[in-house]
Amino acid sequence: MAGVCTEKFLAKKRKEAEDNILSARIRCFMRFTFGDNWLQYSSHLEEGQLSEARKSLQRLLQREHLDTLTFLDIGTGSGLFSIAAAQLGAKRVVAVDRDENCLLAMRHNIERFLEPTLRNTIEVHRGDILQPETCQFGECTIVYAWGSLHHTGAMWQALENAMMLCAVGGHFITAIYNHTFLSPLWLRIKQLYNHAPSLAQIAMVSTLWAARGVGRAISGKSPFQAERGMRTWYDAIDWLGGLPYEYASPERVMRFVTAQGFQSLRVVRTQRSGCNEFVFLKTG
Numbered sequence: 001m002a003g004v005c006t007e008k009f010l011a012k013k014r015k016e017a018e019d020n021i022l023s024a025r026i027r028c029f030m031r032f033t034f035g036d037n038w039l040q041y042s043s044h045l046e047e048g049q050l051s052e053a054r055k056s057l058q059r060l061l062q063r064e065h066l067d068t069l070t071f072l073d074i075g076t077g078s079g080l081f082s083i084a085a086a087q088l089g090a091k092r093v094v095a096v097d098r099d100e101n102c103l104l105a106m107r108h109n110i111e112r113f114l115e116p117t118l119r120n121t122i123e124v125h126r127g128d129i130l131q132p133e134t135c136q137f138g139e140c141t142i143v144y145a146w147g148s149l150h151h152t153g154a155m156w157q158a159l160e161n162a163m164m165l166c167a168v169g170g171h172f173i174t175a176i177y178n179h180t181f182l183s184p185l186w187l188r189i190k191q192l193y194n195h196a197p198s199l200a201q202i203a204m205v206s207t208l209w210a211a212r213g214v215g216r217a218i219s220g221k222s223p224f225q226a227e228r229g230m231r232t233w234y235d236a237i238d239w240l241g242g243l244p245y246e247y248a249s250p251e252r253v254m255r256f257v258t259a260q261g262f263q264s265l266r267v268v269r270t271q272r273s274g275c276n277e278f279v280f281l282k283t284g
């Protein structure tokens with residue numbers, strides 16, 4: 001009897017180990033290269049989109065200027081929001097991404113859109129929020145991690161690491177994919193997309209883009225330009241390709257962050273599978 005129990009126990013442990021190896025492999029191989037998409041997006045970037053990015057920061061922080069503040073942008077992508085923060089007067093901006101092509105896009109966008117006198121307020125770094133030793137920039141008064149932490153493969157750890165970089169009295173801003181009944185299905189679709197041949201990927205992006213465009217047009221919005229200075233075509237690629245992909249209900253995110261010395265100031269909720277936006281104040 002004892003022998004049967006031990007065998008069952010060992011079989012269970014073997015199965016757990018196999019599952020762990022499988023999910024680690026999925027994490028390694030099924031990773032979308034965000035940088036390529038941000039490079040493409042940047043080739044269509046215009047001043048109007050930067051103006052939308054500035055408005056988005058002003059709306060979240062409920063202030064016109066960021067004078068005297070330091071802005072850390074984790075998972076900067078195209079660098080749009082770092083540039084916007086510098087233009088709003090932040091005294092130091094640190095932009096970090098783990099993807100080299102994002103940094104390339106960002107440097108190019110700085111050259112194009114940022115007045116020479118402001119260029120040296122921005123530092124561009126290659127770093128991974130899951131490796132805190134690559135993100136040693138000192139505490140910042142605004143930590144902005146919009147839409148990046150749920151793509152790391154270890155979202156809760158990434159949240160914890162990002163929060164630690166926020167100074168007491170500073171703001172932590174993040175946007176995390178909402179948990180809906182469709183979220184597990186979206187995960188499957190993203191996996192399918194990342195395995196599909198290029199033509200099938202184009203067909204998937206076109207279908208999503210067209211469906212969303214019709215929805216936007218019906219509700220009186222532009223089918224091409226999205227919120228925060230984004231463009232609907234590149235948003236569709238980012239959404240379908242974006243792996244790793246994690247999600248959480250707004251309550252779960254708030255419980256997690258407020259348990260670590262933060263007060264929730266604002267939550268902009270979505271009813272769909274997109275992002276909920278959060279603004280927290282670090283109190284202790």
Ligand SMILES: C[S@@+](CC[C@H](N)C(=O)[O-])C[C@H]1O[C@@H](n2cnc3c(N)ncnc32)[C@H](O)[C@@H]1O
Nearest residue numbers: 034075076077097098099128129146147148152
């Ligand atoms: C959807 S984009 C968001 C870009 C930008 N924050 C914005 O709002 O436009 C996610 C970004 O997070 C970056 N990223 C993913 N995992 C990361 C990690 N572990 N450390 C740093 N950046 C990461 C990706 O390379 C990508 O540029």
